[in-house]
Amino acid sequence: MTVATTLEALQCAACKELTAPPRLMCSACGRRELNPVALSGRGTLYSYTTIRVPPARFQGRAPYRVAVVELTEGIRMTGRLEGAEGEEVALGTPVTFDHAGEDGIVFRVIPGNRATAGGD
Ligand SMILES: [Zn+2]
Numbered sequence: 001m002t003v004a005t006t007l008e009a010l011q012c013a014a015c016k017e018l019t020a021p022p023r024l025m026c027s028a029c030g031r032r033e034l035n036p037v038a039l040s041g042r043g044t045l046y047s048y049t050t051i052r053v054p055p056a057r058f059q060g061r062a063p064y065r066v067a068v069v070e071l072t073e074g075i076r077m078t079g080r081l082e083g084a085e086g087e088e089v090a091l092g093t094p095v096t097f098d099h100a101g102e103d104g105i106v107f108r109v110i111p112g113n114r115a116t117a118g119g120d
Pocket of ligand 1: 012013014015016017026027028029030031
């Protein structure tokens with residue numbers, strides 16, 4: 001299995017718009033020439049949900065969290081959220097890309113850097 005330690009997005013060759021993979025065409029101009037580009041991996045928590053009844057391939061891992069992260073580059077990506085199990089995590093909390101493997105993208109809450117609960 002391949003583990004990626006850099007988070008990548010797809011960038012349109014024509015208009016430079018970034019989109020989250022998988023994507024076959026640019027969401028801005030519709031062209032199909034998309035190139036992978038490395039992202040900072042930094043972002044903030046946009047939303048998350050706790051999965052208690054997982055799909056079969058993730059059996060035994062529940063409960064786990066799936067988050068939508070707003071990356072500093074301005075696009076949103078979905079991944080598993082680790083690092084604050086059992087705690088409430090406020091939206092807007094800084095998170096960082098951890099790795100991507102056969103279980104998808106994993107983001108991690110940055111320790112000691114939580115947004116205050118109820119903040120924007
Ligand atoms: Zn485009």
